[in-house]
Amino acid sequence: MTTTPQAARRASPRKRxxxxxxxxxxxxxxxxxxxxxxxxxPDGTLLPARADYPExxxxxxxxxxxxxxxxxxFDAQATALTKQxxxxxxxxxxxxxxxxxxxxxxxxxDDWVFxxxxxxxxxxxxxxxxxxxxxxxxxxxxxxxxxxxxxTAPQCTPLATQCVHAAGLAYGxxxxxxxxxxxxxxGDGATSEGxxxxxxxxxxxxxxxxxxxxxxxxxxxxVPLSRQTAAxxxxxxxxxxxxxxxxxxGNDPVAVLAVLTRAVxxxxxxxxxxxxxxxxxxxxxxxxxxxxxxxxxxDEVEAWRDRDPLARLETYLRGRGVxxxxxxxxxxxxxxxxxxxxxxxxxxxxxxxxxxxxxHVYAEPxxxxxxxxxxxxxxxxxxxxxxx
Amino acid sequence: MATMTMAKALNAALADAMLDxxxxxxxxxxxxxxxxxxxxxxxxxxxxGDKRCFDTPxxxxxxxxFAVGLAMSGLRPVVEMxxxxxxxxxxxxxxxxxxxxxxxxxGALSVPMVIRVPYAxxxxxxxxxxxxxxxxxxxxxxxxxxxxxxxxxxxxxxxEAIDDPDPVVFMEPKKLxxxxxxxxxxxxxxxxxxxxxxxxxxxxxxxxxxxxxPVALEAAEAARDEGWDLEVVDVRTIVPFxxxxxxxxxxxxxxxxxxxxxxxxxxxxxxxAARVQERCxxxxxxxxxxxxxxxxxxxxxxxxxxxxxxxDRVLDAVARLQWDDQPDRRWLTEGSAA
Numbered sequence: 001m002t003t004t005p006q007a008a009r010r011a012s013p014r015k016r017x018x019x020x021x022x023x024x025x026x027x028x029x030x031x032x033x034x035x036x037x038x039x040x041x042p043d044g045t046l047l048p049a050r051a052d053y054p055e056x057x058x059x060x061x062x063x064x065x066x067x068x069x070x071x072x073x074f075d076a077q078a079t080a081l082t083k084q085x086x087x088x089x090x091x092x093x094x095x096x097x098x099x100x101x102x103x104x105x106x107x108x109x110d111d112w113v114f115x116x117x118x119x120x121x122x123x124x125x126x127x128x129x130x131x132x133x134x135x136x137x138x139x140x141x142x143x144x145x146x147x148x149x150x151x152t153a154p155q156c157t158p159l160a161t162q163c164v165h166a167a168g169l170a171y172g173x174x175x176x177x178x179x180x181x182x183x184x185x186x187g188d189g190a191t192s193e194g195x196x197x198x199x200x201x202x203x204x205x206x207x208x209x210x211x212x213x214x215x216x217x218x219x220x221x222x223v224p225l226s227r228q229t230a231a232x233x234x235x236x237x238x239x240x241x242x243x244x245x246x247x248x249x250g251n252d253p254v255a256v257l258a259v260l261t262r263a264v265x266x267x268x269x270x271x272x273x274x275x276x277x278x279x280x281x282x283x284x285x286x287x288x289x290x291x292x293x294x295x296x297x298x299d300e301v302e303a304w305r306d307r308d309p310l311a312r313l314e315t316y317l318r319g320r321g322v323x324x325x326x327x328x329x330x331x332x333x334x335x336x337x338x339x340x341x342x343x344x345x346x347x348x349x350x351x352x353x354x355x356x357x358x359x360h361v362y363a364e365p366x367x368x369x370x371x372x373x374x375x376x377x378x379x380x381x382x383x384x385x386x387x388x
Numbered sequence: 389m390a391t392m393t394m395a396k397a398l399n400a401a402l403a404d405a406m407l408d409x410x411x412x413x414x415x416x417x418x419x420x421x422x423x424x425x426x427x428x429x430x431x432x433x434x435x436x437g438d439k440r441c442f443d444t445p446x447x448x449x450x451x452x453x454f455a456v457g458l459a460m461s462g463l464r465p466v467v468e469m470x471x472x473x474x475x476x477x478x479x480x481x482x483x484x485x486x487x488x489x490x491x492x493x494x495g496a497l498s499v500p501m502v503i504r505v506p507y508a509x510x511x512x513x514x515x516x517x518x519x520x521x522x523x524x525x526x527x528x529x530x531x532x533x534x535x536x537x538x539x540x541x542x543x544x545x546x547x548e549a550i551d552d553p554d555p556v557v558f559m560e561p562k563k564l565x566x567x568x569x570x571x572x573x574x575x576x577x578x579x580x581x582x583x584x585x586x587x588x589x590x591x592x593x594x595x596x597x598x599x600x601x602p603v604a605l606e607a608a609e610a611a612r613d614e615g616w617d618l619e620v621v622d623v624r625t626i627v628p629f630x631x632x633x634x635x636x637x638x639x640x641x642x643x644x645x646x647x648x649x650x651x652x653x654x655x656x657x658x659x660x661a662a663r664v665q666e667r668c669x670x671x672x673x674x675x676x677x678x679x680x681x682x683x684x685x686x687x688x689x690x691x692x693x694x695x696x697x698x699x700d701r702v703l704d705a706v707a708r709l710q711w712d713d714q715p716d717r718r719w720l721t722e723g724s725a726a
Contacts, residue, residue: 142492153460154492158484164450165485168457168465175439176461194477198450205445206454360495361529363553366628367581 032235032247036279039255042307044315046254053258062322064105064253065313066331068097071121072310073335074130077342078120078137082288086346087137091118095283098253098309099215101125102278103183106211106260112169112182114153114162118215119185123152130342140350160190163199163212167273170208174270181267183211183260189220191237192228200273204241209267211260212243212275215250217282222295238275250278251309254316281307354380389572394542395565398428400573401546402466406436409464412550414441416451416468416504425470426506426565448478452503456485459499466550472507473516479524486555487530502549503557507535508599508649510563510696512689518562519686520650522598525557526626526659532580533626535559537601539569541624544577552580561599583630585637589619592643592709595634595660597623600647600697607647607702616706626656634660635667642673643709647697652680674710 039047039055049055056064075094081087093100100121107113115122123133128145135144136155143154153169156162166182173180190196191214203210214234218225231237238245244266248259256278263274281304285292292301317323358365358373365373392400406412414432416424420443423430432441444451448469455465469475475482482503490498509518526533532554536542542560549556578584586601587608596604601622608618621637623630638644644664648657661676679697687695708716 141494142488143494143496146496147493148460148496154489154497158480161449161453161481161485164453164481165457165460167450168454169460170457171454172458172461172463175458175463182457194447195449195453195481198445198447198453201445201447202450202454356494360491360493362490362532362628363495363498367631368629 027239030239030242030244032233032238032245032277036247036249037255037259038249038252039258040252040312040316042251042312044312044319046316053255053262055254056257056261058317058320058322060105060257061254061313062317064098064101064257065310065317065323066334067101067105067125068253068310068313069331070335070338071097071100071125073339074124074342075121077339078134079284079288081134081343081346087134088139089287089289090120090137091287092284093118093121093282095304095308096215096217096250096280097121098256098313099213099250099278099280102253102256102260103185103213105257106264107181107183110151111180111264112151112153112166112173114166114182114184115155116159116162116185116187116190117155117157118187119155122185123155126150126152128152130338131345134346138346138350140352160186160193160195160199162186163196164202165199166210167199167203167206167208170203170210170267171206174207174209179209179268181209181211181264183213183264185213185215187220188214188216188218188225188228188234189223191234200238200241200243200275203273204243207270207272209270210273211263211267212273213260213263214275214277215280216277217280219282219286219296221286221290224295233277233279235275235277243273243275245275245277247277247279250280251304251307251312253309253313280309389570391568392539392571392573393566393568394536394539394560395426395428397539397543397571397573398546398560399430399432401543401550402429402432403435404574405466405547405550406432406440409550410440411462411464412440412466413458413463414466414468415444415454417444417446417470419443419468424468426562428504428506428560428565429468448475449481452478452481452486455501455503456481456489456499459501460497464500464550466502466504468504470506471513471517472505472519472521475503475505475521478503482525482531482557483528487528490554491530498553499555500553501555502546503555505557505559506562506565507559508561508563509686509692510599510649512692513562514689515686518692520648520681522557522559522626523650523655525559526656530555531627532556533559534580534624535561535598535626536624537561537564537596537598537622538577539567539571540575540577541622543571543573544575545580545624547574547576548580559598563599564602567602578624580625581628581630583624583633584622585619585633586622587618587620589617589641591617591641592645592706593619593621593634593637593641594645594647594702594706595621595623595637595664596647597626597656599649603697603699603702604647607699607706610699610703611706614703614707618706623660629663631663631667634664638664638668638676639671642671644668644672644676645679645702645705645709646676647679647702649681649697651683652678653683655680673713674708675716677705677708679705
């Protein structure tokens with residue numbers, strides 16, 4: 001067998017080129033961890049400490065527990081109020097307490113929150129009067145609190161539109177020399193909306209200090225996450241915008257607070273936006289008017305019941321020796337008092353003034369609105385006369 | 389006095405507003421170094437820096453939503469939608485938030501901003517570059533909708549829009565951008581909510597706004613030859629709307645034709661015609677007529693002249709104003725189905 005020249009060349013040892021140093025991966029530091037960050041096991045056991053996500057101070061966790069208990073009681077009371085006809089509708093966030101409260105605790109009072117309609121619990125945890133929070137759902141106006149004073153945007157009903165507002169507000173604050181951070185609550189379904197893309201992209205391009213906090217509760221009303229995205233998880237959407245991202249076990253209160261604290265610090269340090277995806281679960285239907293049995297089975301719900309964030313934190317804090325039966329009872333009592341007060345105040349019919357419909361369309365009403373106001377005033381006067 | 393185009397007057401208004409109020413930020417697509425595709429923002433970035441006048445990602449909902457947040461933080465955004473039809477992605481932000489935030493929060497939050505929209509046709513533009521979109525905005529309570537037809541108004545109304553406590557959709561008639569007029573800036577014309585009689589006349593009132601105003605004025609000149617002395621009222625601010633000036637004019641003349649470039653059905657002109665009939669019925673000698681664009685999607689450039697209200701169409705409408713006190717034969721023959 002003769003050796004062909006080609007074969008000889010192939011057999012000869014290749015000349016080694018000097019190795020080019022591998023270019024640094026430009027996406028490094030942007031991608032989330034491959035599994036959600038978890039600091040507390042579902043059974044309440046603390047996992048090994050991590051330098052990148054230090055455990056929040058125990059006092060903060062105890063306060064988180066307190067607000068989660070009160071928040072859950074508020075949530076149950078609000079659902080009950082729908083059955084009594086006191087609320088038109090209520091979207092519960094039961095099961096998402098770690099996210100609801102974590103988002104609030106990670107912020108300063110002068111930071112801004114951009115909530116959706118599902119964030120009633122978070123807003124009450126921010127100290128906003130629950131009657132004012134429920135104004136939208138009670139139906140006496142569209143927003144009951146003063147957003148400028150509470151540094152909390154109106155609860156946003158159109159999906160993801162608040163993502164761009166937050167980018168603008170946060171940029172505007174930093175433009176004027178203030179170190180305000182804006183935190184946006186959105187759900188998994190809303191990440192499919194164009195305004196999510198535009199908001200995160202604007203925030204990234206303008207380095208706006210925004211934390212985009214996606215509560216992935218697996219369902220957009222009935223549509224499962226698999227119909228929203230083919231991404232490995234929603235946190236992977238950040239890299240496409242050049243935004244660092246993380247995913248976290250949304251039912252692990254310690255991890256949620258640790259990850260959000262880091263995200264807020266990142267934003268406040270002037271490094272631009274941060275995207276956090278919390279894997280959680282909506283234990284209740286979309287709203288009281290929804291029937292969740294049409295799209296998810298009981299086994300799935302029950303499995304999530306075992307991952308209850310509140311029980312998890314309570315077990316841990318008891319183990320740490322900062323929570324005992326007496327404290328648990330006292331906090332439960334606080335929650336009952338809070339709910340009783342809400343129940344009582346919601347038990348009256350709110351006063352609404354038809355003439356106020358014209359007051360805030362513009363800073364000054366137009367001639368046409370003045371005329372229409374006069375027409376309604378005359379109608380009301382005539383009706384009152386008829387009643388008399 | 390010097391001759392200046394509407395484009396230059398708008399540019400001067402932006403510059404003077406930025407000079408007077410450091411909260412004013414101008415942004416949008418290509419408005420920075422390029423100065424905008426129509427050069428309305430020409431030189432602003434060089435003069436005020438790229439923090440005051442800047443380009444954004446190419447996303448209109450993002451631009452308007454970003455402006456909402458900036459306004460919430462106390463700044464005064466002035467955004468450019470590059471063309472009328474390119475503003476449609478921003479419509480949700482405009483209709484659901486810009487227009488409603490003040491009302492939603494009982495006045496606690498307001499988002500004063502100016503959304504500049506180069507609009508309407510007559511420039512040989514291809515599809516999506518010539519829409520008359522004013523009715524969408526005028527139909528949305530909470531927005532002010534303004535459209536200048538003169539160089540002085542372009543300057544004055546834009547300055548007022550930037551100072552206004554409410555969001556203003558500022559509709560700029562593209563075909564008038566490069567029409568010049570004698571002006572001495574800075575100038576202040578009549579405020580928002582005031583229509584202006586551009587030409588006094590006794591026989592009939594032409595009501596027009598934006599790009600239709602020059603058409604109405606030209607028609608009024610031509611009508612002299614036919615023996616008609618026409619009054620022309622420029623609406624200027626569609627919202628807030630000046631019923632009083634327009635009704636007073638029609639009561640004087642007893643006849644009215646509304647001229648608009650937009651498609652007629654359910655348009656601003658329909659609203660004006662209805663309002664005039666409600667207020668002037670007993671002074672009218674003839675039905676209020678409308679001359680508008682046809683109820684078709686905006687045509688390709690070679691066909692746009694068929695669509696656009698012309699002087700001849702306006703004169704034809706004037707001729708149908710029952711000068712001999714006889715009913716309009718067109719309605720007698722065609723109107724049986726109505």
